[in-house]
Amino acid sequence: MKLITAIVRPEKLDAIREGLESYGVQGLTVSRANGYGRQRGYTQVYRGAEYSVDLLPKVRVEVLAAEDQSEDILDILITTANTGRAGDGKVWVIQLDEVVRVRTGERGTAAI
Ligand SMILES: Nc1ncnc2c1ncn2[C@@H]1O[C@H](COP(=O)(O)OP(=O)(O)O)[C@@H](O)[C@H]1O
Numbered sequence: 001m002k003l004i005t006a007i008v009r010p011e012k013l014d015a016i017r018e019g020l021e022s023y024g025v026q027g028l029t030v031s032r033a034n035g036y037g038r039q040r041g042y043t044q045v046y047r048g049a050e051y052s053v054d055l056l057p058k059v060r061v062e063v064l065a066a067e068d069q070s071e072d073i074l075d076i077l078i079t080t081a082n083t084g085r086a087g088d089g090k091v092w093v094i095q096l097d098e099v100v101r102v103r104t105g106e107r108g109t110a111a112i
Pocket residue numbers: 007008033034035036037038039040056058086087088089090
């Protein structure tokens with residue numbers, strides 16, 4: 001089992017959710033994040049004063065995946081999040097030891 005984490009543009013969240021749902025993903029976790037990569041920040045003017053914003057708002061999407069679905073889910077995330085510009089984000093995959101469904105006590109892929 002894998003934990004796939006994607007840090008993406010907030011405006012891409014709807015497309016990502018649609019892509020994952022039509023593939024059959026049955027659950028995901030979304031949280032707000034702030035960060036920077038090669039995109040770095042940008043300069044903004046507020047009440048005449050210029051200041052730099054160096055941590056840009058992003059969305060973190062976390063999906064648990066069975067081994068045989070991990071590559072497909074990774075592809076969906078990359079495809080739906082991509083605009084071709086710096087700031088599109090990053091996706092990483094972590095090997096998981098265990099997943100437990102709290103309600104039933106099921107473990108492993110049955111708990112995904
Ligand atoms: N090395 C990293 N470690 C953790 N998060 C990162 C890293 N690089 C980028 N991110 C996250 O991804 C978001 C988008 O980064 P982006 O500028 O597209 O990265 P890059 O072009 O360097 O791959 C950042 O705002 C940050 O939240």
